[in-house]
Amino acid sequence: MKATLEALGAEIQAALDTCRTDDDLERIRVGYLGRKGRLTELMRGVGALPADDRPVIGDLANQLKRRVDERIESLRRGWEAERRAQALANERIDVTLPGRVGVHGHVHPLTVVLDEAIGILVGLGFSVYEGPHIEDDHHNFTALNIPADHPARDMHDTFFVDESHVLRTHTSPVQIRVMENQEPPIAALVPGPVYRHEVETVKNSAMFHQIEGFLVDRRVTFGDLKGVLALFVQRMFGDDTRVRFRPSFFPFTEPSAEVDISCVICRGARRLPTGDPCRVCKASGWLEILGSGLIHPEVFLSVGYDPEVVSGFAFGMGVERMAMLKYGITDIRLFYQNDLRFLRQF
Ligand code: PHE
16 A cells, blocks of 8 residues: 555656646646546545554555645746746846837818817807708798799709709808798708719819808897907907908898908918918909898798898808818819828828
8 A cells, every 4th residue: 555655646747747738737637636546546546454563554545645736736836936936037128228109180170270260150159950961842932032933043053852852052052951940049050961962173163061040139230240250260360350342242142242351361461471472362462252131031031031020141151262262272172082191280
């Protein structure tokens, strides 16, 4: 029995000496010390030995078991320590290395200009409204006093969705929608995309953005319109920006005016500091930026307002146009091509 015990001890010793992994170690432990392990079985046999042998053999078996337990535990702890040291070495951080800068996106240049314009008008008391991009004939044209034979109703100018629906050609239909739903006083601002059946060029895009502004109350005058727009362009393009109103025509305003601002490049001087003529304003000193006017009595009638009692002004401007002027961009298509070399400049 003693010899068997010694042989078993040597065998375990040899197994542990060549053991390299946690799994092998566990297999060895179960094989010798588990419930059906060979050392366990052997120890179970101690009780059947002659009484004289029992204490000696029992003692030897217990010692062997303890030694094996300790050896297994120490191997396990040693490996664990090694692994931790390895991990620490691998994961050591060199605090002297330069940091890695994350990639940040930023808002699109059109959004910058849109947000800025909205911020200015909201500051003046206007509230933001939106309307559908697919608009019916009534809101896009008829209620705005645009007669049936008006060129804007031509297939060449407008995207028709069906007989009576179009992709809205301007943000003005939202004037009608807002007025249909509430009584004056109203100070509304309508940002959003509009669509025109255009050949795309450096100046024209079939989809672009407008900001419509309109105010309806009693005794609103052209002076109010002029005051709001003068303040708006000064905030938008600089305090020395001047406005000029030129008589114009829109079916939904009367009187109507195109509004020019003093050129943002030559500041109205028509020439650059170099003496060359300013190309942006074609040496005129002025840039056209929006259409405006006093809301036409027919428009008020179409929403059930009494034009004898209420009056109002409206204006509509192109967001791309403002962004192009502000940043000196010469091709409108750049806004939609998502070329990062372009977008990263803003
Ligand atoms: N809706 C006009 C356009 O798209 C602009 C405009 C708006 C003119 C409001 C006058 C008043 O050209």
